Amino acid sequence: MELAPGQEPVEKIYYRAAALIAEYGIGRVVIDTLGDLTLGLGRAEEAREAERWFLRRLKALGVTTLATQQLVKVTGRNPLSEIGAAELADTIIYLGLVEIESRLEKVMSVLKHRGGPVSGDLRAIACGAGGLQVSERFVGLSGLLDGTARGQRKTQIEEVFQPLYFIRDFLKMASRPDLDPARRGQMLERLEGETSRVIASLAQYFDLPLGETDTRKDSKA
Structure with missing residues (x-):
């Protein structure tokens, strides 16, 4: 009963x-x-x-x-203080939701593991057809335990800057006067591809269709 x-x-x-x-x-x-x-x-x-x-x-x-x-509220200073009988637990795993760029993501972190090292990294988790997937840690963001992240993800920034580095280097090489014309043509094609990658990354970041990112208008001479 x-x-x-x-x-x-x-x-x-x-x-x-x-x-x-x-x-x-x-x-x-x-x-x-x-x-x-x-x-x-x-x-x-x-x-x-x-x-x-x-x-x-x-x-x-x-x-x-x-x-x-x-937990009603978790703070980054001492999250274990909010957990009952934390001193008796061998392992404590935190699961929660955090808002990142107007989207809720599930996060997890190992707060305590008796007898072993603990990094304390916060990582995103997702459960799909392939099972449970754990992402890399949130680099560049803070305030995750408060529920609202601040800053920018390092991976998102790298996705934009990596092709920009290629474009910069290709432009330097393509501007050489002694460069073979055929080689210059290949590099210009590569530049077009890298530029498209930047446009796609920015369109995804700002949640814009790819067609709306090109605001150029035909002009008459």
Whole structure:
């Protein structure tokens, strides 16, 4: 029989749950979410201590525990301070949403991993036909944990500047007076292709159809 929070002391609920887990030899437990049993009890400190006792008891029984917790707000200074019983967890993974250029993206980061190094990088994740994909870290952006990113992605900037570097170098080479005409023609064709890449990158960045990026009008001599 399910008991609503407040029907009996939370300590007793945790004790009964631990006893049942030990009795049936349960090896894996999922808690979704931490703190739900303590809602409306009005005894926050006692509830947190009972929660810690329960997690310690599960660890002593050799149980693998997966717990989730919804965070109202996460700050970049010390995100672990917002997580209940963080000191007892072996691994803490942050999953959230962030607004980047008027689009919501899912992000993840490993905040803690006992016994191993943690980079703390925030990376975008996407689940498609090929499974879960994790992107490179967000270079050039800040404020991701606040929900709204500031700055520009390094990858987006590189997509624009890389062909510009090619165009600059090709122009220097094409301007040489001793350059073979056939070679100059090949370089001009390459310049046209690199210029198209810049136009396509800018059109994608500003969310414009490619036809709208060419504002030139035919003029009469």
